[in-house]
Amino acid sequence: MVPLVPLETERLRLEPVSGGHAEALHQAVIDSRPELLQWMPWARSPNLEGGRGAAAESEAAWRDGREFHFVVVERSTDEVLGVAGLNREGESAAELHYWIRSGHTGVGLATEAGRALIKWAPGALGVSRLTLWAGRENHASRRVAEKLGFAHVGPLGWRPEGGLGQFDAESYELDLINT
Numbered sequence: 109m110v111p112l113v114p115l116e117t118e119r120l121r122l123e124p125v126s127g128g129h130a131e132a133l134h135q136a137v138i139d140s141r142p143e144l145l146q147w148m149p150w151a152r153s154p155n156l157e158g159g160r161g162a163a164a165e166s167e168a169a170w171r172d173g174r175e176f177h178f179v180v181v182e183r184s185t186d187e188v189l190g191v192a193g194l195n196r197e198g199e200s201a202a203e204l205h206y207w208i209r210s211g212h213t214g215v216g217l218a219t220e221a222g223r224a225l226i227k228w229a230p231g232a233l234g235v236s237r238l239t240l241w242a243g244r245e246n247h248a249s250r251r252v253a254e255k256l257g258f259a260h261v262g263p264l265g266w267r268p269e270g271g272l273g274q275f276d277a278e279s280y281e282l283d284l285i286n287t
């Protein structure tokens with residue numbers, strides 16, 4: 109099993125999601141709902157029971173080697189500021205995803221968390237390539253992809269479901285060997 113070890117960056121601690129995070133994560137989702145809703149179907153009607161179920165599913169997915177979700181915690185305050193993670197896509201690739209709590213965006217935290225996962229992924233998961241997709245109109249997320257060094261591949265071949273319906277998205281990838 110991939111070790112359940114927290115990662116540290118200058119401002120953040122990335123803690124593998126556990127049931128103990130469910131309440132704080134639920135509050136972060138409630139506080140961020142207007143910003144999350146367009147992109148995240150689970151932001152439609154968040155509730156604590158659903159949050160507990162999602163945390164349990166994250167723990168199971170980590171144990172099974174499928175998904176590796178980290179709670180983004182501010183080191184100086186211990187405040188829960190979002191989630192960043194990787195979903196395995198076969199042996200050699202994984203998909204990066206992230207969200208950051210409203211009121212804490214625009215200061216580089218998604219990029220900082222993403223960088224930590226990019227550094228962690230090859231050794232921990234044995235992957236050589238990361239993928240990412242972002243809503244075509246999700247300019248902040250697309251900018252994070254660029255800042256992390258992802259190359260724009262083109263339109264995503266399917267339309268993801270957000271909280272307000274499906275949306276067009278763009279596909280990105282990062283070669284971890286030649287960068």
Ligand SMILES: CC(C)(COP(=O)(O)OP(=O)(O)OC[C@H]1O[C@@H](n2cnc3c(N)ncnc32)[C@H](O)[C@@H]1OP(=O)(O)O)[C@@H](O)C(=O)NCCC(=O)NCCS
Pocket residue numbers: 143144147205206207208209212213214215216217218219220241242243246247248249251252
């Ligand atoms: C997208 C998201 C994760 C960004 O988090 P963040 O911590 O603010 O990201 P960073 O501060 O590292 O970088 C954001 C960049 O986007 C830019 N940006 C923000 N809003 C923008 C907009 N409307 N148009 C263009 N650029 C924008 C910021 O200026 C910054 O770029 P810069 O450093 O060059 O100035 C956060 O806004 C979020 O959680 N949104 C809702 C959920 C979501 O969309 N998740 C991604 C799903 S793919």
